Amino acid sequence: MSTVNYPFSGREQKSMTFSPVLDGDVYTCQMKWNIASQRWYLQISDSSDNTIMNTAVVGSTSSGGINLIAGVFTTTTMIWREKNGQIEVTS
Structure with a gap:
């Protein structure tokens, strides 16, 4: 498994685009x-x-995670680590 992080604090002033696998x-x-x-x-x-x-996006703590793409993607998870300011994509 590999994890890629995308910076996102939730305090951005405009939309953000990224292209994960x-x-x-x-x-x-x-x-x-x-x-x-x-x-x-x-x-x-x-x-x-x-x-x-x-x-809708829900932030997760550093110890647990809410998979934002559950039910649509089966082998990849996407979690917003709100405190860390990162979107974590693991596949």
């Missing part, structure tokens, strides 16, 4: 702030720009 394929992920709900959302799109999922 999820279940063996590269996807485009975008963290977007939703002003109405006052929270971050994660949108994942494939190489054809089809939206695969769009979900």
